[in-house]
Amino acid sequence: MDLVFEKNKKSLIKAQVCFVLPTFNEADNIRNIIEAIFDQQVNVPDYQFKVLVVDDNSPDGTQQIVNQLIEKYDSLYLIAGEKNGLGNAYKRGFAYALKTLNPDFIFQMDSDGQHDPQIIPDFISQVNQGYSLVIGSRFIEGGTTPEFSVRRKLISWLGNILVRYIGGVRHIRDCTSGYRCISASYLKNCNFRFLSTQGYSFQSSLVCDLVAQGADCKEIPIVFSKRSFGNSKLSLKDQLEFIWNIPKLGFRTHKDFVKYSIVGFSGVLINLGVYVFLTRYLGMMPEIAPILSIEVSLLSNFMFNNFWTFKKRLIKSNFLSRLFQFHLVAGISGILNYSIFFVSFRYLMINDIFANLLGIAAAAIMNYLINSNWTWKTSSK
CATH class of the missing domain: 3.90.550.10 (Spore Coat Polysaccharide Biosynthesis Protein SpsA; Chain A)
Structure with missing residues (x-):
């Protein structure tokens, strides 16, 4: 009762x-x-x-x-x-x-x-x-x-x-x-x-x-x-x-951005290291070596971001889809980087080093924003 x-x-x-x-x-x-x-x-x-x-x-x-x-x-x-x-x-x-x-x-x-x-x-x-x-x-x-x-x-x-x-x-x-x-x-x-x-x-x-x-x-x-x-x-x-x-x-979680930046910096070192190894030790032509070194650094960045930076996110897309999206974003970022450099240097008369830094900064931010909110987007319920 x-x-x-x-x-x-x-x-x-x-x-x-x-x-x-x-x-x-x-x-x-x-x-x-x-x-x-x-x-x-x-x-x-x-x-x-x-x-x-x-x-x-x-x-x-x-x-x-x-x-x-x-x-x-x-x-x-x-x-x-x-x-x-x-x-x-x-x-x-x-x-x-x-x-x-x-x-x-x-x-x-x-x-x-x-x-x-x-x-x-x-x-x-x-x-x-x-x-x-x-x-x-x-x-x-x-x-x-x-x-x-x-x-x-x-x-x-x-x-x-x-x-x-x-x-x-x-x-x-x-x-x-x-x-x-x-x-x-x-x-x-x-x-x-x-x-x-x-x-x-x-x-x-x-x-x-x-x-x-x-x-x-x-x-x-x-x-x-x-x-x-x-x-x-x-x-x-x-x-x-x-x-x-x-x-x-796009920067709701600053920890993700810090991790993403660390991974990006590691990618630069890997890119340079692979290039030196291919040209200095394997005798590969300097015109060809960057193609491989860039791809190795992209794969490295993808793996670190997938299994470390965004590890805790619930994501619906499969591994290969994310890999393709990551490469696509890298290509878009590269175009943006060069475009900003070219316009800044050629038409705005900005110092070439500073113009390149502007392009790198803009491309890096866009790269993170798109990958965070598209490649590794948290799935909605």
Whole structure:
């Protein structure tokens, strides 16, 4: 009898969902969005909703409206702080929610009416199927951006392409969406110090970090509609920061890059050693020896990277496929190296040694980024 009572008691405990809403001057929108979120509670009775508003000291009365609503909703919370960008607002909100509200899942959601609260049950449905990261996607079938100009669509498309391939999240079509449901267990393990971006590029950094942890992702289509009131907060500074942050996405694990660099240096020594052996001891022609010495160093680099640098990664591709991809990347890197050297030396009048170093540095970085996120890409679940 006691065992049956305990089982029934546990079944009554609802999973906790916290909606984190960053705001700045959203007095015209915040009431509608909060009420619309709580209205969806009846459609997902197995979950308990909590809403956390993270306000950047809005001067338009946003906080006063939220405080009025707190008297109506016991599960509504407000924290305030200085305006330091969307990323920092989310960091403060996540930290407060995880420490104080004990959620099982956290929603990211805009406060301006562009994200439709009526599809919250669709997110929860995917959570119930076991997904730990559900993204409201504008770029899968059924998703649309009806208010985007051609220029805005092009920028979004290009930005997502860069994030997907440099950040190692090729299977995700919308990496910059701000409408997401995330398992709190993954957020607890996020390195928010690494996610140092202050603005909107925080969104792409976060999704890359979650996937790197192994979060199982599902995208559902959304219609990204026009703001109900007010103006967009996306500034030129945010766009520049997004571009600046792109290369950082490929270096999520600095230990891998250090190992990769050590292997690369060993490859240089092996290349030189084999060349000396072939020409000085076997009498091979200097014009022919580099072909063999380069290939030996490539094979050496591949084996060390495969069985040391990226040993802990769960990879689906087979050994021969990785070997072919590694050689292909080496060829592309070589072309980039020579192209930068040639342009720098011939047209920019840069010293030949320095021009060569520029080419080597650019090629080495590209080599790592492509191999890390393609040849030895961690497989998605």
